[in-house]
Structures are given as C-alpha cells and as structure tokens.
Amino acid sequence: MSEPSITDSKALVEKAQKAVDSISPVVKITSQPTYHDAQESLLEIKKIGKNIKAWKDSVIKPIQEGIKNFKMPFIPIEEQLETREKDIKDEQKKYLTKLEAERVKREKETEEKLKQGVSMNEATKGLHSTTDRLKELHTRKIPKVRIDEKKLPKEYWIPDESRIKTFLLDGGKIEGVELYYELIPVGR
Numbered sequence: 001m002s003e004p005s006i007t008d009s010k011a012l013v014e015k016a017q018k019a020v021d022s023i024s025p026v027v028k029i030t031s032q033p034t035y036h037d038a039q040e041s042l043l044e045i046k047k048i049g050k051n052i053k054a055w056k057d058s059v060i061k062p063i064q065e066g067i068k069n070f071k072m073p074f075i076p077i078e079e080q081l082e083t084r085e086k087d088i089k090d091e092q093k094k095y096l097t098k099l100e101a102e103r104v105k106r107e108k109e110t111e112e113k114l115k116q117g118v119s120m121n122e123a124t125k126g127l128h129s130t131t132d133r134l135k136e137l138h139t140r141k142i143p144k145v146r147i148d149e150k151k152l153p154k155e156y157w158i159p160d161e162s163r164i165k166t167f168l169l170d171g172g173k174i175e176g177v178e179l180y181y182e183l184i185p186v187g188r
Contacts, residue, residue, distance in 0.1 A: 016052045
C-alpha cells in the first residue's frame with residue numbers, strides 16, 4: 001500500500017466517516033444479548049479508532065519528522081541564548097538587590113539623622129541619589145512566596161491521590177480516606 005499524501009486527507013476523512021456511520025446506534029441494554037451486542041459495538045469502535053489513528057499518522061508523522069529535523073540545529077543556539085539571558089538577568093537582580101539594600105540602609109540613616117535633629121535636606125541627601133538610581137531602572141515587582149511546609153495550614157495541602165491509592169492498595173490505612181472499586185465495561 002502506498003503512503004497517502006496530504007491531498008488524500010479528504011478521502012481519509014470520508015473513509016473514517018463511513019466507518020463511523022457503519023456502527024449501530026446506541027440501544028438500551030436490558031439483557032445479556034443486548035449487553036453483548038453493545039460489547040461488539042465497542043470492539044468495532046476501538047478497531048475504527050485504531051484505523052483512524054493509523055490513517056492520520058501516515059500523513060502527520062512525516063510532517064512532524066520534517067519539523068523536528070528543521071528545529072534540531074536551532075536547539076543548541078536557543079539553549080545558549082537562554083543561558084546568556086539568564087546570566088544577564090541574574091546580574092541585574094544582584095545589582096537591584098544591592099541598590100535596594102542600599103536604599104533601606106539610607107532610609108534608616110535618614111531616620112536616625114532626623115531623630116538627631118539634622119535638617120530634612122541634609123538627612124535625605126544620600127537617600128535621594130539611591131532612590132533616583134532605582135527609578136531610572138525599569139523594574140516590576142512580582143509577588144513571590146517562600147513556603148515553610150512545616151508551618152503551612154492544612155487548608156493549603158493538596159493530596160497526592162496516586163500516592164495515597166498505592167499506599168492503600170499495599171494494605172495501608174489512612175483516616176478519612178476510603179479505597180473503593182468502580183466497575184467499568186471493558187472490551188475483550
């Protein structure tokens with residue numbers, strides 16, 4: 001069988017639609033025979049789904065491979081750019097942190113000088129130069145959090161259901177958690 005091309009996609013869609021249309025409509029399951037009929041329909045749906053995926057992949061995979069091959073030579077260059085950008089931003093953060101620490105220090109010095117009776121102009125000289133330098137820099141304050149998990153209130157905990165289920169399946173017990181089983185139909 002020859003590989004379909006992109007222009008064959010319309011034919012593939014029509015073929016897929018015909019396969020879907022051939023499936024019996026949903027019926028109410030009231031007995032063993034209707035349950036088995038539904039099971040047969042599910043098997044047919046799975047088969048058609050696999051065929052549709054294969055048809056799509058026969059067109060899409062070569063395109064994806066071409067895209068991947070085109071992108072590949074750029075990856076090391078993009079990584080170098082990311083590294084250089086991070087290095088520059090780290091240096092900028094260090095400088096901003098230094099200026100902010102200097103501003104806080106100068107504010108405290110200004111408060112002390114004012115308490116000692118020094119004039120407002122004289123007390124705020126160093127503070128103005130630091131705040132002016134900070135104003136010249138383009139910055140944005142972004143809220144961040146540091147979390148001490150030992151002190152974090154329970155309402156902010158998020159349970160890891162996968163880990164909990166594994167623990168319970170291994171015979172463990174956790175107060176407030178119940179292991180239950182749900183029946184779902186499966187194709188054979």
